[in-house]
Amino acid sequence: MKTESLEAYKPSENLYSKVLTNIRNKNVTNAKKRASIFFLLGILTLIACIGWSRQIMAEIHQSGFYEYMKLIFSDGLSYWKEIGLSLLESLPSDIGIILLSILFAMLMIVRQIFKNLNIIRKRSLTL
Amino acid sequence: MSTDQQLISNYLSGDEEALKELISRYLKPVYNFIYHLAGNKENAEDISQETFVKAWKNLKKYNPEQNFKTWLFTIARNTAIDWLRKKKSLVFSDFDSDDKNVMESTLSDESPQALEEIILSEDKKHLLEGIEKLSPMYQSILTLRYNEEFTFKEIGEILGKPLHTVKSQHRRALIQLRKLLGAPN
Numbered sequence: 001m002k003t004e005s006l007e008a009y010k011p012s013e014n015l016y017s018k019v020l021t022n023i024r025n026k027n028v029t030n031a032k033k034r035a036s037i038f039f040l041l042g043i044l045t046l047i048a049c050i051g052w053s054r055q056i057m058a059e060i061h062q063s064g065f066y067e068y069m070k071l072i073f074s075d076g077l078s079y080w081k082e083i084g085l086s087l088l089e090s091l092p093s094d095i096g097i098i099l100l101s102i103l104f105a106m107l108m109i110v111r112q113i114f115k116n117l118n119i120i121r122k123r124s125l126t127l
Numbered sequence: 128m129s130t131d132q133q134l135i136s137n138y139l140s141g142d143e144e145a146l147k148e149l150i151s152r153y154l155k156p157v158y159n160f161i162y163h164l165a166g167n168k169e170n171a172e173d174i175s176q177e178t179f180v181k182a183w184k185n186l187k188k189y190n191p192e193q194n195f196k197t198w199l200f201t202i203a204r205n206t207a208i209d210w211l212r213k214k215k216s217l218v219f220s221d222f223d224s225d226d227k228n229v230m231e232s233t234l235s236d237e238s239p240q241a242l243e244e245i246i247l248s249e250d251k252k253h254l255l256e257g258i259e260k261l262s263p264m265y266q267s268i269l270t271l272r273y274n275e276e277f278t279f280k281e282i283g284e285i286l287g288k289p290l291h292t293v294k295s296q297h298r299r300a301l302i303q304l305r306k307l308l309g310a311p312n
Binding site for chain 1: 155171
């Protein structure tokens with residue numbers, strides 16, 4: 001049963017737009033906060049990335065990686081299998097994994113920054 | 128027409144229009160329900176806005192197995208109580224009064240016919256005046272039952288009360304309304 005009389009209490013015509021504006025404002029505020037946090041995280045990962053890159057370069061120098069590279073270009077064609085394996089072994093794998101992980105995290109952070117900037121720019125309702 | 132669950136799922140997948148549709152669908156019923164608790168239009172509109180913002184914030188946590196309408200009205204009820212508590216304009220003895228007569232709870236569901244009889248015999252204005260004289264709790268129960276067509280079980284979930292309490296308070300609300308309207312028993 002629908003009681004027509006009880007439905008007499010009607011909201012203002014602009015209540016719907018007020019609700020949407022309210023949600024939009026909250027979404028933009030949240031997006032600004034998230035973007036700031038991700039921006040800070042981005043800077044931290046960039047610093048980490050630079051640090052680990054230097055470390056990896058130093059280790060590559062020590063491991064003789066460049067010498068094996070030179071060998072490939074000089075007479076590598078005859079012993080390419082042996083030199084290739086030595087080249088792989090000379091790579092500092094643990095630091096490499098850490099660096100790749102940091103790069104991946106950076107990509108994710110940049111993605112989040114752009115996503116939130118998009119919400120702010122469009123004043124979007126989407127989460 | 129899309130179901131509530133479909134709209135929520137679409138919105139969470141990035142469809143902005145789905146949220147608009149959902150708000151549009153429930154704005155009036157939620158406002159009506161809150162109006163009976165708040166007692167005036169301004170408060171009801173403020174609480175309605177807050178209700179929808181809260182619902183939007185928690186949409187990711189919404190369990191699709193739960194009835195969305197019941198979930199939304201529960202948020203509306205809690206928001207209204209918090210809001211009115213802050214403003215200290217809610218008489219909690221009225222709203223939270225628990226059932227004292229458990230015997231009544233064993234009675235069967237009151238048929239909608241009871242209110243229908245009153246509606247047929249009284250004009251709209253008279254009925255609204257009568258409802259406004261009821262306590263906020265009674266007003267809520269009648270609104271949820273006859274305006275929103277919730278079951279007693281769902282009303283219990285929304286108001287956080289056991290089924291027998293809802294049934295007996297519903298019965299009392301009708302009796303009180305009859306008295307206020309001067310309708311025969």
